[in-house]
Amino acid sequence: MLMLKGIAKGFPGVRALNDVDFEARSGEIHALVGENGAGKSTLTRVIAGVHQPDAGTITFDGQPTVWKGPGDAKRHGVHVIYQEFVLFPHLSVAENIFIGHERRNRLGLIDHRRTRADAKALLERFGIDIDPRSRVRDLSVADQQMVEIAKALIHDVKLLILDEPTAVISGREVDVLFERLRRLRDAGVAIVYISHRLEEIFALCDRVTVLKDGGFVASRPIGDVTRDQLIALMVGRNLAELFPTRRGPKTPGAVVVEARDIDVPGRVRGASIALRAGEITGLAGMVGAGRSELALALFGALKKTGGEVFVDGRPVDIGSPRRAIELGIGLVTEDRKGQGLAMLLDVAANVSASTLPEFTRSGLFDHRREATVADEAIASFRIACRGPGTPVAVMSGGNQQKVIVARWARTSTRLLILDEPTRGVDVGAKTEIYRIMQELADRGVAILMISSELPEIVGMSERVVVMREGVVTGELGPGEITEEAVVELATRRMAG
Amino acid sequence: MSAILSRALTGSRTGLLVVLALLVALFAVGAFVSDRFATTGNILNVYEQSTGLALVSLGQTLTVLTGGIDLSVGSVVSLLSMLTSGLIDGRAEMVVPVLAGVLALGTLIGALNGGLIVATGVHPLIVTLGTGAIVQGIALLYGLGPVGGVPLEFDVFAYGTFAGGLSIGATIALTLFLLVSFFLNNTRTGRRIYAVGDDAHAADLMGLPRRRILVGVYAASGFFAALTAIYLVSRFSAGQPYTGANYTLASITPVVVGGTMLTGGRGGVIGTLLGVYLVSLLNNMLNFLDISSHYQLVVQGLVIILAVSVYVEKQRGLA
Amino acid sequence: MAKPLDAALAPAPFRQHLSRYGILIFLLAVLAVGGLAAPGFLSGANVSNMLLQFAPLGIVVIGQTFVILVRGLDLSVASVMATAAVTATAFNGVNADVPFVFATAIAIGMAVGLVNGLLVTRRRVSPFLATLATMIVLQGARTAWTQGAPSGNVPPLFRTIGAGTFNGIPYNIVFLVAVAILAAVALHRSAFGRRVFITGGNPVTAHLVGIRSDLVTLLAYVVSGACAALAGLVLAGFVGVVDNFVGRGFELDSIVAAVVGGIALSGGKGTVAGALTGAAILVAISNLVVMLGLPVQMQIILKGVVIIVAASFYVKRGR
Amino acid sequence: GPYEGAPRTFLFNPAQEICFKDTSQYKKEGPYVIGFSNAGLGDSWRVVMQHSVIKAAAEHKDKIKQLIVTDAGHDDAKQVADIQDLISRQVDLLLVSANTEQALDPAISRAMQRGIPVVMVDRRIASDNFISFVTASDTMMGRLFAQWIVEKLNGQGNVIMLAGQAGSSPNEIRTRAAMQVFNQHPGIKILDTVYSDWSPVKGKQVMQAAISKYGREINAVWSAHGLQTPGSIEAFIEAGWKDGEIPPHTTSDVNGPLQLALQHKVPMLEVGYPPAMGGVGIDVALKVLDGQTVPCIYEINSQIATTDGDETASIRRDLPISEMVVPNGPADMLVTGGMGPDYNPTTYSVDYPR
Numbered sequence A: 001m002l003m004l005k006g007i008a009k010g011f012p013g014v015r016a017l018n019d020v021d022f023e024a025r026s027g028e029i030h031a032l033v034g035e036n037g038a039g040k041s042t043l044t045r046v047i048a049g050v051h052q053p054d055a056g057t058i059t060f061d062g063q064p065t066v067w068k069g070p071g072d073a074k075r076h077g078v079h080v081i082y083q084e085f086v087l088f089p090h091l092s093v094a095e096n097i098f099i100g101h102e103r104r105n106r107l108g109l110i111d112h113r114r115t116r117a118d119a120k121a122l123l124e125r126f127g128i129d130i131d132p133r134s135r136v137r138d139l140s141v142a143d144q145q146m147v148e149i150a151k152a153l154i155h156d157v158k159l160l161i162l163d164e165p166t167a168v169i170s171g172r173e174v175d176v177l178f179e180r181l182r183r184l185r186d187a188g189v190a191i192v193y194i195s196h197r198l199e200e201i202f203a204l205c206d207r208v209t210v211l212k213d214g215g216f217v218a219s220r221p222i223g224d225v226t227r228d229q230l231i232a233l234m235v236g237r238n239l240a241e242l243f244p245t246r247r248g249p250k251t252p253g254a255v256v257v258e259a260r261d262i263d264v265p266g267r268v269r270g271a272s273i274a275l276r277a278g279e280i281t282g283l284a285g286m287v288g289a290g291r292s293e294l295a296l297a298l299f300g301a302l303k304k305t306g307g308e309v310f311v312d313g314r315p316v317d318i319g320s321p322r323r324a325i326e327l328g329i330g331l332v333t334e335d336r337k338g339q340g341l342a343m344l345l346d347v348a349a350n351v352s353a354s355t356l357p358e359f360t361r362s363g364l365f366d367h368r369r370e371a372t373v374a375d376e377a378i379a380s381f382r383i384a385c386r387g388p389g390t391p392v393a394v395m396s397g398g399n400q401q402k403v404i405v406a407r408w409a410r411t412s413t414r415l416l417i418l419d420e421p422t423r424g425v426d427v428g429a430k431t432e433i434y435r436i437m438q439e440l441a442d443r444g445v446a447i448l449m450i451s452s453e454l455p456e457i458v459g460m461s462e463r464v465v466v467m468r469e470g471v472v473t474g475e476l477g478p479g480e481i482t483e484e485a486v487v488e489l490a491t492r493r494m495a496g
Numbered sequence B: 001m002s003a004i005l006s007r008a009l010t011g012s013r014t015g016l017l018v019v020l021a022l023l024v025a026l027f028a029v030g031a032f033v034s035d036r037f038a039t040t041g042n043i044l045n046v047y048e049q050s051t052g053l054a055l056v057s058l059g060q061t062l063t064v065l066t067g068g069i070d071l072s073v074g075s076v077v078s079l080l081s082m083l084t085s086g087l088i089d090g091r092a093e094m095v096v097p098v099l100a101g102v103l104a105l106g107t108l109i110g111a112l113n114g115g116l117i118v119a120t121g122v123h124p125l126i127v128t129l130g131t132g133a134i135v136q137g138i139a140l141l142y143g144l145g146p147v148g149g150v151p152l153e154f155d156v157f158a159y160g161t162f163a164g165g166l167s168i169g170a171t172i173a174l175t176l177f178l179l180v181s182f183f184l185n186n187t188r189t190g191r192r193i194y195a196v197g198d199d200a201h202a203a204d205l206m207g208l209p210r211r212r213i214l215v216g217v218y219a220a221s222g223f224f225a226a227l228t229a230i231y232l233v234s235r236f237s238a239g240q241p242y243t244g245a246n247y248t249l250a251s252i253t254p255v256v257v258g259g260t261m262l263t264g265g266r267g268g269v270i271g272t273l274l275g276v277y278l279v280s281l282l283n284n285m286l287n288f289l290d291i292s293s294h295y296q297l298v299v300q301g302l303v304i305i306l307a308v309s310v311y312v313e314k315q316r317g318l319a
Numbered sequence C: 001m002a003k004p005l006d007a008a009l010a011p012a013p014f015r016q017h018l019s020r021y022g023i024l025i026f027l028l029a030v031l032a033v034g035g036l037a038a039p040g041f042l043s044g045a046n047v048s049n050m051l052l053q054f055a056p057l058g059i060v061v062i063g064q065t066f067v068i069l070v071r072g073l074d075l076s077v078a079s080v081m082a083t084a085a086v087t088a089t090a091f092n093g094v095n096a097d098v099p100f101v102f103a104t105a106i107a108i109g110m111a112v113g114l115v116n117g118l119l120v121t122r123r124r125v126s127p128f129l130a131t132l133a134t135m136i137v138l139q140g141a142r143t144a145w146t147q148g149a150p151s152g153n154v155p156p157l158f159r160t161i162g163a164g165t166f167n168g169i170p171y172n173i174v175f176l177v178a179v180a181i182l183a184a185v186a187l188h189r190s191a192f193g194r195r196v197f198i199t200g201g202n203p204v205t206a207h208l209v210g211i212r213s214d215l216v217t218l219l220a221y222v223v224s225g226a227c228a229a230l231a232g233l234v235l236a237g238f239v240g241v242v243d244n245f246v247g248r249g250f251e252l253d254s255i256v257a258a259v260v261g262g263i264a265l266s267g268g269k270g271t272v273a274g275a276l277t278g279a280a281i282l283v284a285i286s287n288l289v290v291m292l293g294l295p296v297q298m299q300i301i302l303k304g305v306v307i308i309v310a311a312s313f314y315v316k317r318g319r
Numbered sequence D: 001g002p003y004e005g006a007p008r009t010f011l012f013n014p015a016q017e018i019c020f021k022d023t024s025q026y027k028k029e030g031p032y033v034i035g036f037s038n039a040g041l042g043d044s045w046r047v048v049m050q051h052s053v054i055k056a057a058a059e060h061k062d063k064i065k066q067l068i069v070t071d072a073g074h075d076d077a078k079q080v081a082d083i084q085d086l087i088s089r090q091v092d093l094l095l096v097s098a099n100t101e102q103a104l105d106p107a108i109s110r111a112m113q114r115g116i117p118v119v120m121v122d123r124r125i126a127s128d129n130f131i132s133f134v135t136a137s138d139t140m141m142g143r144l145f146a147q148w149i150v151e152k153l154n155g156q157g158n159v160i161m162l163a164g165q166a167g168s169s170p171n172e173i174r175t176r177a178a179m180q181v182f183n184q185h186p187g188i189k190i191l192d193t194v195y196s197d198w199s200p201v202k203g204k205q206v207m208q209a210a211i212s213k214y215g216r217e218i219n220a221v222w223s224a225h226g227l228q229t230p231g232s233i234e235a236f237i238e239a240g241w242k243d244g245e246i247p248p249h250t251t252s253d254v255n256g257p258l259q260l261a262l263q264h265k266v267p268m269l270e271v272g273y274p275p276a277m278g279g280v281g282i283d284v285a286l287k288v289l290d291g292q293t294v295p296c297i298y299e300i301n302s303q304i305a306t307t308d309g310d311e312t313a314s315i316r317r318d319l320p321i322s323e324m325v326v327p328n329g330p331a332d333m334l335v336t337g338g339m340g341p342d343y344n345p346t347t348y349s350v351d352y353p354r
C-alpha cells in the first residue's frame, strides 16, 4: 500500500528523519516504535502530506507520489489520528466527525439531521455515550480522543495511521478501539500504529518497525522479537546505562514539602504527598490521572479547593507561583514550548527569568552578571548552544529542557518538580537530564519527577507515588518499585 | 425559519441572550421616558437607520469569524461611493453597469486583501490597515470632495419603503443577514469558515481549503463594503472621500456586541444583526432622552465594555 | 542522529545584521534617495522641520511599543493626546500653569492606561476592544468637559517646548530623547524590561517564573497613557492652539510605525530604537512626498505600502 | 465705528431679484417644538453658534416649548439619522446646519416633502429645498477675500487656497466665488488647494507641507475662515519668515489671527461671518411658524476690517484690525460672537426650554 524509501526531514536545529525506509501493507497492523523524539510523528506527517520530505520517495498504491498537502493525501484514503488533537473545540461532535466530508442533501446543503444520526450511530458502535450535539470543548480528554478516532473511521480508508491514540484513554475504550482496528485490518486496510505501550504492540500488531534518533533501525514480524529485544532496539543500549546509578548520599533527608488532602475540582481528590530532601520521588500514573494538576497546585499555579501544604512542617499558603518560588519550589512544566520558555528570548534571559531581582544593581539590570551565570549553566549542564545569547527557539528540545532545569537549579530551590522532563528529548540529552536530577538531589534538593514512562520511573525514583483518576492509589518505597507494581496501582479501581 | 434561528442560537447562545436582554432593556427605558419612542413610526425609523451599519458589519462578521479583521472597509466604502456617483454622474442608463462594476471591484479589493493575508502571513489587522490606507489615498486622488451624482430615483434603496413604511434598504439588509446565516449554518463552506477560525492549524491538518476560505471571506467583506457604498450614495446622493471612514471601527462594535469573538470560530451574523439594532436603537434613544452628544459617546463606549466583558470566557488552567 | 544543528543553523553574520539593522538601512536609503531626488530634502531647515514633527509621533510610538510588547494594542492614544492638549489650555494659559498642566495631563494619561490595563488583565477584554471603548468614552468625556470645541490659551512655555528651536534643533526633540532613553533603559537595561519581554514572549512562562504578568501588562498600558499625554502636550505646544484635531490619526500611525520598526504584534519582540526608526521612516516619507511635489495623497498610499512590505519582511525573517 | 447697515449684498446687487417665500402654510399655534440638528461642534465657531441658538431659544420661552439639539459629530450618516429622529419626535420645525451640502440634501428635501419646514443656518444643502438659509453671504466673503488678494498682489502672484472642510457649503461656496474672481486674473496662479477642516492644527500641518514645497514662491494665502489662519501664520514663522515678510492672509471672526497679524506685521483682511447667526436662525424659524414671508436667503451683516495701510481700491474697511482685536483675549475667542462680554464657551449655560 505504502512504501517510503530514504526519507529525510530536518527542522531548524533538528534532523528529525534521516534515510528512513518504511512499508505499510494492506491487512496488516504495523507498529512504529521508538523513543520520544525518534521521529515517529514526523514520519506520520510526511506520510500524510503535512511535511514535504527533504529527500526520499513515497510510493502509494503502487504509484510514486508527492502529496500536495494533507487534503490530497486524505482524498487518496490516507487518514491520520495525530498525536495532538485535530478538533474544532467550538463545533459540535457531529460536525467535527464529518468536517471535510459533510453530510449533504440533494440541494448540496448540510443535512444536519443525517450528520447527527450518523454521528450517533458511529459513536454507538464505539459504545461511547456522547451527545453528538455537544461542543467538543465540553468533552473530557478521553471522549475527545474517541471523537478523533471515530472521525477517521467514517472514511473509505486505505491507510490509517494512529499516533499514540491510547495516550489519553484507558480500559474499555482501548478494547473497543482494538476491536475496531482488527476489523479494519481484516477488511484490507493498512494500519500504522504508534505507541509507547509495548504490551499494546504485542497485543495488536503484526509487524514492528523501530526508529531511533531519526533513523531506521529494524523492521520485524512481531513474532520474531521479544519485549527485551525490542527495548534494546529502541534504546540501543542497556537501561542500566541510561539511568546513572546514584553515587551520592542515599539516606533521605527531612520532609521539605508535604501536601495533605489536596483537591483540585474535577482533577485531583484528596491527594497527599511528602517530599524529602535529597530524594527523587516519582509520580506515576496514566495520562490524565491528575499528576500535573497536583504539581501545579503545589506550585500555586492552579487553585486548590481543599488541603494543606507544609514547608518544613509549617503550614503555608501558596497562592501563586511567585509565593512558591519564594518558598523554594521550582517547576519544570510538561509543555516546554507552551509554558516553559519565552522562545524568542535567549538562553541567558530564560535562565535568569525566575530570579530577576538577583541581577538588578541599583535599579539597572546587570547583563554581564547574567551572562556569567548563563555561561556557568551552559558549562555545568552541558547545554549545546552558541552561548548565552542563543535564542532558545533554534535549540533542540533536550537543550531547551536543560535551559529550564538550569533556571531552577540556580535558585535557592529546595523542591524541584519536573513534569515529564524527558518528553520529546533525545537519548543523549535524556541521560544528561537524569544526571542533573541526581546531582541536584545530591545537593539536597527534593525532586518530584512526573513521568509516563515506566522505565524512567523505575530507573530513577527512590520512592514512587501513583495516581489514578485524581486519587493517590499508593506509594512504593525503595525495594518495592517494579513496573508491575506501578501498573497495578495506576490501574487500580478505588472504592468510592 | 425557526430552524434557522435555533441553529443560529446554538452557535452563540449567550451572545444572543445578552444582546436581546440589552435591546429589551433599552426599549423599556425608552418607552418609559418618551411616549413617542415606542411608536411604530419610530421603530420603523430605527429599522431604516440600521441599514448602512448592518451591511458593513455583515461582511466584518465573516472576517472576524475566521479570527481576522478587515480594517480597510471604511476606505473601501469611501472609494466605491465616489466611484458610484462619479461614474453614474446623473445618467440613469449608467446605473446598472456601474453598480455591477462597483460590486465586482469591492469583491476584488477584498479578495486582494485575502490574497495578501495568505501570501504574506502577516496579521490581517496589519494587512488591511495597509490596504485601507492605499485605498483611502486613491479615493482622495479621485476627488477631495463629493463627486458626481445619481438620478433622483436612486434614493429608493435608502429611503424607499414598502407598503406599511417598511424600509426597502433595511429589509434587503435583513434578508442578506438571513441568507448569510443560512449559508454559514447549512453549507459546507459556511461550517468550514467556523472551523478555520476555531483552529487554523487543525484546519490545515484536516486538509480544509483554508487559504481559499480566507480569500473568499475577505472578498465577501469587500462585496458588502461595496453594497454599503451604494447604499450611502443612495442616502447621500453623492460619494465623498471620507464617507465610510467611521465604519472601519464602527463595523466591529455590532460584531463583538453580538457575541462573535475576535479570536474567531464563535458567533454568527444573527448576533451581529441584533448588535446593529442595538447600536441603532441606542443612538435613537439617546436622541430621545435629550442626552447631550458628548455623553452619547460615553454611553456607547460603556455599552461596548459591558457587552464584551460578559462574553469573556472563564479562564481555564494556567495563566 | 537528531543532533542539534544549532551551530550550523546560526544565521550568518550578514543575515543577522540585515535583520537587526535592516530597518535602519531602509531609513538611510529613504534619506539618501530623498536627498538626491529632492534638493532641499536634507537641508538644515527641512531636517529641523522633520525633527519637529518626529518628536510627538516618536513619543507615542514608544508608549505603543510597551503595549505591543505585552501582546496588546493601544487605540486610545490619540484620544489621550487630545485630552492632554485640552488640559494645556484648561488653566489660565500662563507659564505658572505649566507644572499643573504637566501633572494633570500625565495623570489623566496614566488613569486611562490604568483603565485599559484593568480591562485587559482583569476583565480579559481584548486590547483592541478595551482601548477602542476607552477611546470613545474619553472622547465623550473630553467634549463634555469642553462643551464641544476646546478653547483657551496654551502657556507660552509650551510654545517654546513644542515649536522652538535652538540652532535648528527643536526643543521637543529633547523630550523625545529623554523619553527614549528612559524607555530604552527600562526595556533593555532593567528587570522591569525583562519582565515585559517575558510576559509578551510567553505569558504562561512569565506566570510560572513568578512574574506578575498582569501587573507588567497594566504598567505597559500606564506607560503608553503617560507617553500619549506627554506627546499631546508637545503637540499642543507645536501647533500653539488646541482643537479636536490634535492627535487625530496618531493611534494608527503609532501602530504602523511600531510594526514598521519591527515590534511584533505577537509580542515580546522589538526595541525602542527600532520603533523610533519606524516612526522616522513615516515622517521622512511623508515629507519626501511633499518635497518631490507628489500629490499629498501619496503620503497615505505609501504609508500603506510600507507597512505591508515591512510586516511581510519581518514575517519572513521570523520563519 | 463698525458698519451697522443692511447687508451690502442686499443693497448693492441691482441685478439680483431677491427671492421671498410665503410661509403661511406652516403657520401654527405655539408654543413650538423646534429641532436643531447641528453638523457638529468640531470648531470653536460652531460652539458659539450653537450657544447663540440656545440663547435665542431661552429668550423666546413664551413661544418655544422645547428646543431639541442634536449634534452629529461631523458624520453625515449620524446627521441624517438625527434629522429622522427629530422628525420622529414630531418637531414643528427643523433648524439645520448641514455637515455637507450634498449628503444631507435627500434627507432634508424629504423632510420638506413631508411638510416639515426647514430653516438652514450657516451650512446649507445643495438644492433649494428649504425655506430659508441664514448666513452672512459666503459668496461675498469668498469674493472679497480674492479681490483683495488680487489687488494686494497687483494682479501678479501665487496663492495658496487654505480651504475648510471639503463638501461643507461655506467652504464650497466661498471657494467657488473666490475662483470666479481669481480666474479673471491670468497673472494669479493657484499653487495648491489644501484642506484644514477648519482646524488650526491641521491648518498648520498642511501649510507646513505647502511651505516646504513652494517656499518663498507663495505670495498670499486665501483662507476660507479665521479658524485655520493662525496655523498658517505659525507655519510661516516657524519656517523662518521674519516679521513683515509673511504673505497677506485673509481671516474671519477669530481673535488669534488678528493678534498675530499685528504682532508679526502680516497684511490681513477680515470679513466677518458672525456665529450670532445661530440666534437669527431661531428668529427666522419663529417667523416661519408665524406664517410670515421670509427671504430665501437671510443674510446677516458682516463687517470688514484690515490691517493699517492694507485697504485696496475695492476693499474699504469698517474698522481697523487694531480696533477689532482683543489684545489680551484668548486666541480662539470669537470677536464677532455677540454673546456678551462675560461669555465663556466652556462654562456657558442658560436655562432654555428643553
Ligand SMILES: Nc1ncnc2c1ncn2[C@@H]1O[C@H](COP(=O)(O)OP(=O)(O)OP(=O)(O)O)[C@@H](O)[C@H]1O
Binding pocket: A011, A012, A014, A015, A016, A034, A035, A036, A037, A038, A039, A040, A041, A042, A043, A083, A397, A423, A424, C002
Ligand atoms: N515542526 C517541528 N519543528 C521543529 N522540530 C520538530 C518539529 N516537529 C518535530 N520536531 C523535532 O523532530 C524530532 C522528532 O520529533 P517527533 O515528534 O517526530 O518524535 P516522535 O518520535 O513522534 O516522539 P514522541 O514519542 O515524543 O511523540 C524531535 O526532536 C522534535 O523536537
Ligand SMILES: Nc1ncnc2c1ncn2[C@@H]1O[C@H](COP(=O)(O)OP(=O)(O)OP(=O)(O)O)[C@@H](O)[C@H]1O
Binding pocket: A139, A140, A141, A168, A267, A285, A286, A287, A288, A289, A290, A291, A292, A293, A334, A419, A420, A450, A451, A452
Ligand atoms: N479539559 C481539558 N481540555 C483539554 N485538555 C485537557 C483537559 N484536561 C486535561 N487536559 C490535557 O490533557 C492532558 C492530560 O491531563 P492531565 O494533565 O490532567 O494528566 P496528567 O496526569 O498530568 O498526565 P500527564 O502529565 O502524563 O499528561 C494534559 O496535557 C492536559 O493539559
Ligand SMILES: O[C@@H]1[C@@H](O)[C@H](O)OC[C@H]1O
Binding pocket: D043, D045, D046, D122, D123, D168, D170, D198, D224, D225, D227, D273
Ligand atoms: O461656516 C463655517 C462653519 O461651518 C465652520 O464650521 O466654521 C467656520 C465657518 O466659517
Ligand SMILES: [Mg+2]
Binding pocket: A040, A041, A042, A083, A163
Ligand atoms: Mg510523536
Ligand SMILES: [Mg+2]
Binding pocket: A288, A291, A292, A293, A334
Ligand atoms: Mg499532565
